Amino acid sequence: MTLYPLLFKPEMKERVWGGRNLERFGLELPDGVIGEGWTIADHANGTSTVVNGELAGWGLDRIRGQYGREVFGSKGYSEDASVRFPLLVKLLDCQDDLSIQVHPSDDYEKLPAGELGKTEMWYILDAKPGATIIYGLKPGVTRESLAEAMAEDRIMDSLQEVPVEAGDSFYIPAGTVHALRAGVLVAEIQQNSDTTYRLYDYNRPGLDGKPRELHIEDSLNVTAYEGAGATMMKTHIDGPQQWLRLAASPYFVTEKGIVDGEWKLSTSPESFVIHIICEGSGEVVSGGRRVEVKAGDCLLIPASLGEYALEGQMTVLRSYLP
Structure with missing residues (x-):
């Protein structure tokens, strides 16, 4: 079969901070507050499905097994059948603040079995006036001072808040403390990982009515206190047909x-x-x-x-x- 550009149906995820804004793209949403659409996904927690052409109905996992090298390329494919597609791509609808969180790198010794670390980037598709995100620690914050602030329920004093607008881009290496906040619609490209360590979640209940788990020790272990190399930029382009x-x-x-x-x-x-x-x-x-x-x-x-x-x-x- 001659391969072709593959268009995917996202797998939708209900999140306590989600909403219905992904419907603006013509996407079909299940009932509930939908925070994430996993648009290209080959993970144990979600797999996206082709909607066009001869491979319509195939999940990315099945494509990996049948056409892995041809689709993924020599850098993306492994003969090891347990190695999945290397990236995970999402659309995020943030109607409420996400938890304050940090992701581990590949070499963190307490990673769940089979999981990668998580370096990612955000592109802001839309933002309400006044919208902000949490992006890194304030200068001078140490493990000890962050732990103390968390214990005293004043973690927000240690974090940098950044205003955002459509077209902004943020690179978020593993170890960067961060959080999307209410009023933004985001495209996210990341390593194929679903590992997140929460430092703080506003003392709110999850979808099941119970407080969501925090990961204090893991968060303190993986945070890059001297900076992880995170960068942000406006993305104005002078003209078409240039990257x-x-x-x-x-x-x-x-x-x-x-x-x-x-x-x-x-x-x-x-x-x-x-x-x-x-x-x-x-x-x-x-x-x-x-x-x-x-x-x-x-x-x-x-x-x-x-x-x-x-x-x-x-x-x-x-x-x-x-």
Whole structure:
């Protein structure tokens, strides 16, 4: 079979801080407060499913087993069947504040079995006026002072609060204390991990009515007190058909571009390409096949595809393995 750009149906996740805003992308939401749409996922806790072409109905895990090297590329594929797709891509609807949290690196000795660390990045798709996020510790905060602030229920005094607007980008290496807050809609690209350590959760109940678990010791262990290399940027682009690099990590590279008309691109045999459509609409064209796309769509371009084109009027993100 000739492979083609794969469009996925997200797996939706109910979260205590979620809402219904993902419906604005034309996505079907189950009942409840939906905080996350896992748009490209190959994880024990969620798998996204192809909705177009001959592979419609296939989960990314099944594609991995049948077409892993051709789709993932030489850097993304492993002969070890237990090694999953290396990235996890989400859309996040934050109607309330998320917990104050931090993620471990790959070498943390207490990682759950089979889990990776979690370096990630955010691109702000939309933000209400006055919206902010928590992004790192204030200068001079140590393990001892952070532990004391947590014990005295004044952790917010140790954290940096940053205003955000649509188009802002944040790189969040493992060890960076952070939290999305109410009023933002976000695209997230991350290592394929579902490990989060909570430092603080506003003393609120979870969906089951019980307080959500905190992970005090693990959080203190993995926090990078001298800074983890987190960076943030505005993402203005002067014109179409050029890539602006937003994040470059050992695990992924993410760039932003504006499509105006036809933009000819290509994959390499080493890595797949992921495109998130942030604004606008158009088509992804390859080998005479056209896939219609709109804001909120997420595509996986197989590494073996070679030449393809983006056509239309769109703002897109591009992610691939370094």
